[in-house]
Each structure stands twice: as C-alpha cells, then as structure tokens.
Amino acid sequence: MVGPSWVGDMVMAQSLFIILKNAHPECQIDVLAPAWSLALMERMPEITQAIAMPLAHGQFNVLARVKLGKSLRANAYDQAILLPNSWKSGLTPYFANISLRTGYIGECRWGLLNDARKLDKSILKMTVQRFVALGLPRGASLPPEYPTPRLVISQDQQANVIEKFQLSKDRDLNKPSFQKILALCPGAEYGEAKRWPINHYAEVAKQKLAEGWKVWLLGSEKDKETAEQINTQVSGACVDFTGRTSLAEAVDLMSLVDTVVSNDSGLMHVAAALDKNIIALYGSSDPGFTPPLNNKAKVISLKLACSPCFKRVCPLGHTDCLTGITPDAVLKLIQE
Numbered sequence: 001m002v003g004p005s006w007v008g009d010m011v012m013a014q015s016l017f018i019i020l021k022n023a024h025p026e027c028q029i030d031v032l033a034p035a036w037s038l039a040l041m042e043r044m045p046e047i048t049q050a051i052a053m054p055l056a057h058g059q060f061n062v063l064a065r066v067k068l069g070k071s072l073r074a075n076a077y078d079q080a081i082l083l084p085n086s087w088k089s090g091l092t093p094y095f096a097n098i099s100l101r102t103g104y105i106g107e108c109r110w111g112l113l114n115d116a117r118k119l120d121k122s123i124l125k126m127t128v129q130r131f132v133a134l135g136l137p138r139g140a141s142l143p144p145e146y147p148t149p150r151l152v153i154s155q156d157q158q159a160n161v162i163e164k165f166q167l168s169k170d171r172d173l174n175k176p177s178f179q180k181i182l183a184l185c186p187g188a189e190y191g192e193a194k195r196w197p198i199n200h201y202a203e204v205a206k207q208k209l210a211e212g213w214k215v216w217l218l219g220s221e222k223d224k225e226t227a228e229q230i231n232t233q234v235s236g237a238c239v240d241f242t243g244r245t246s247l248a249e250a251v252d253l254m255s256l257v258d259t260v261v262s263n264d265s266g267l268m269h270v271a272a273a274l275d276k277n278i279i280a281l282y283g284s285s286d287p288g289f290t291p292p293l294n295n296k297a298k299v300i301s302l303k304l305a306c307s308p309c310f311k312r313v314c315p316l317g318h319t320d321c322l323t324g325i326t327p328d329a330v331l332k333l334i335q336e
Contacts (some may be wrong), residue, residue, distance in 0.1 A: 003041075202233035219243075262329055
C-alpha cells in the first residue's frame with residue numbers, strides 16, 4: 001500500500017485497511033507512507049508493517065524511488081494499492097515487481113499501473129469512498145459502503161502522556177467522570193480560509209472555563225501563535241499543547257478529552273477516529289467531500305453561495321463562511 005501524505009487522508013485510509021482485513025483476515029498490510037504518519041499507523045491494528053518513505057512530500061528523486069522499490073522485492077507482495085494519484089508514487093511498486101498494481105489513472109500512469117481505474121467523481125464523491133473502492137474488485141457496485149476509522153489507544157499510551165505533561169489533576173484514568181475537557185483545534189494546514197476566527201475560539205473557551213471545564217489547545221508548531229492569542233484572551237487559563245507534542249502524543253492526549261471543536265483539519269479526522277463528540281467547522285472546504293467519519297460529529301457549514309471555494313485564502317477577502325459561524329452556535333451544540 002502506498003499511503004497518502006496528509007493526516008486526515010491517512011485516517012480515512014483506515015477504512016480501506018479495515019475492508020481489506022475483513023475480506024482477507026490473514027492478509028498482510030504493509031503501508032509505505034511519510035515518516036510522520038508512523039504514529040497514526042501504529043494505532044491502526046489492521047496494519048502489519050509501516051514503512052517510512054525516505055523522501056519528503058513533493059520530492060521527486062527517481063533513483064531513490066527505484067532503489068526503494070528494488071529493496072522491497074524480497075517481500076513478494078501480491079498487490080500494491082496506490083492512494084496518491086501522482087506519477088512518482090507509482091515508481092516504487094513498479095520496481096518492486098509487484099504483480100498487481102492498483103490505482104486511479106491520475107497523472108497518466110498507464111505504464112506503472114496494470115489495474116488502472118478511472119475515477120468517476122460524480123459517483124465517488126467522498127475521499128473515503130475513493131480509497132475504499134480501490135480495495136474492491138473491478139466492476140464492484142459503487143459507491144461502496146465504508147467502515148468507520150477507529151484508532152486504538154492503549155491505557156499505557158494514555159498514562160504516558162498524563163505523566164509527561166503532569167495531567168493527573170485533569171484526567172485520572174480510574175475516574176472517567178473526572179473534570180470535563182474540551183479540546184480546541186484552531187489550526188488548518190491548508191490555509192486561513194479553513195480557520196475559524198481566533199476571537200470565536202476564545203469566546204467558546206471563556207464560556208466553558210466559566211462552567212468548570214478544562215480547555216486544551218492542540219496543534220502543531222505552526223499553530224502556536226494562534227493558540228497563544230486564544231489563550232491570552234482567557235488570561236492563560238487554557239492548557240496550550242501546540243508545538244509541545246509529537247503527533248503520537250497529540251493523538252493520545254485527544255483520546256482523553258470529552259469534546260472537540262475543530263476546523264476541517266487532520267486533527268478533526270483524528271478526533272472522529274477516536275469516537276469523540278466533535279463540532280466540525282467548515283468554511284472553504286466541503287463537508288460532503290471530507291466529513292468527520294463519526295456518527296457523533298456535528299458539522300457547521302453556512303453553505304454560502306461562494307462556498308465551498310477550496311481556496312487557501314478567501315478570494316473575496318472576507319471569509320464570511322467562517323466568521324458567520326457564531327460562538328453561540330458552537331456552544332449550543334456542545335451543550336446538546
């Protein structure tokens with residue numbers, strides 16, 4: 001399996017791993033993917049082995065891909081399923097001499113794939129459907145049913161982050177009804193047109209803190225400035241984890257919270273796969289294309305005439321699709 005390069009896509013790919021394992025319980029699923037994603041794959045019991053792609057996202061380096069493919073020949077894989085649509089992603093399976101190489105035609109990959117599928121976006125409207133369809137025989141009925149991703153976090157993993165970040169006062173594993181925790185995920189790797197306003201996040205934090213909740217801020221180093229601005233508005237009362245955790249630690253921390261408010265981001269999909277109560281905020285993106293795969297999730301999208309535009313920055317300069325989502329609307333859903 002050649003895995004995707006985004007956190008959310010890797011979470012959604014678990015639906016494919018599940019259907020493969022259900023159909024062939026004895027099969028071995030090895031996934032070649034970026035090194036950062038190993039933490040996610042370690043929490044997916046369907047995966048036998050995670051193989052770190054030695055090249056950075058977007059790096060071409062044909063010779064390195066050929067060499068990697070040749071190094072995998074001894075594994076004698078029966079099939080390779082390619083989730084990325086890029087031409088370069090087909091090189092390693094080809095040179096690994098894998099007899100069946102399945103994927104969408106993408107960047108004219110006829111020579112690299114011998115089970116090239118045509119993607120009909122009018123039928124496969126969701127990313128998860130597109131992934132799962134590649135695991136089905138050619139000619140299978142589409143769109144397919146898809147299982148819900150489920151990351152598995154052990155108590156030891158939870159205990160480790162509790163100890164590292166000295167959280168025993170916030171969450172005791174032996175007391176499930178301990179103080180409620182709200183996680184806010186204010187980042188979005190794609191761009192500002194997917195980010196709910198800082199002031200809105202701060203207002204939600206202020207209200208829940210006043211009600212006796214703990215509020216955690218989760219995100220990467222890139223989200224640190226945003227998190228600091230939110231925390232400043234509540235006099236530093238939030239616990240700010242942005243830039244302080246690995247992805248594995250962020251996932252394990254999120255497994256401890258009760259409710260998550262998030263932009264359409266990788267952490268939103270992680271929260272869904274952890275079966276959390278989620279309020280998912282959509283602006284420039286489409287909740288029909290990449291929704292949180294969780295029956296508990298509540299999606300807010302204003303569905304303005306100009307959205308979804310799928311732009312990184314609002315082309316109209318106002319981001320009304322997000323600023324128009326009020327803190328009160330989010331607080332109401334948390335209360336429900």
